Amino acid sequence: MDNRETTDLPRRKVVLAGIGAAGVVAALAACGSSGGSTNGSAPADNSNGTDSSGGDSGSPDGGDTSGGGGSAAPIKIADVPAGGGAVFAEQNVVVTQPTAGTFKAFSATCTHQGCQVNRVQNGTIDCPCHGSQYSITDGSVKTGPAPRPLAGKTVTVNGDTLTIS
Ligand code: FES
Numbered sequence: 001m002d003n004r005e006t007t008d009l010p011r012r013k014v015v016l017a018g019i020g021a022a023g024v025v026a027a028l029a030a031c032g033s034s035g036g037s038t039n040g041s042a043p044a045d046n047s048n049g050t051d052s053s054g055g056d057s058g059s060p061d062g063g064d065t066s067g068g069g070g071s072a073a074p075i076k077i078a079d080v081p082a083g084g085g086a087v088f089a090e091q092n093v094v095v096t097q098p099t100a101g102t103f104k105a106f107s108a109t110c111t112h113q114g115c116q117v118n119r120v121q122n123g124t125i126d127c128p129c130h131g132s133q134y135s136i137t138d139g140s141v142k143t144g145p146a147p148r149p150l151a152g153k154t155v156t157v158n159g160d161t162l163t164i165s
Helices: 002-040 043-071
Strands: 085-088 093-096 104-107 119-121 124-126 133-135 141-143 155-158 161-164
Touching: 085 119, 093 161
Parallel strands: none
Antiparallel strands: 085 093, 093 104, 119 124, 124 133, 133 141, 155 161
16 A cells, blocks of 8 residues: 555656646746737737738739729620620729620710719610710710710720720
8 A cells, every 4th residue: 555655656746747847838838829919919010010011012013913903804705795785883884795796895974964874775875864875886975965975995805804994
């Protein structure tokens, strides 16, 4: 019985030593994580650093890439029906395909009072505000009160997409 107790003691010491070591590791980890959370609890520093450095360095590169795309994001040819067209409101453009394979693009801003045209049907681009209608072929006024044709834009075909500029 005595032997067992003496035998157990060293084991407990080893176990305790192990816990102690683990405790130290845990304490170090806690310090590390608390330090991390301290950094994390200062989001203003992090966001400012990210915005100023990442934003500045990212903008020129992104601007070149998406700048071409931002002002003239590619439009899928499949979205522009032959013999008709479609309004791309976010880009404020109307793209038409008067005859198969021929694409035209115009500003979607009505020349009457500046509403955005919202529909292409029956060969015309229609404004919802006062009923002006423009030709899908050249943007000319088919029905007033619009005083002028829609402003034309350049269409570039790139495979199965169109770039408007
Ligand atoms: Fe388009 Fe008046 S703004 S018809």
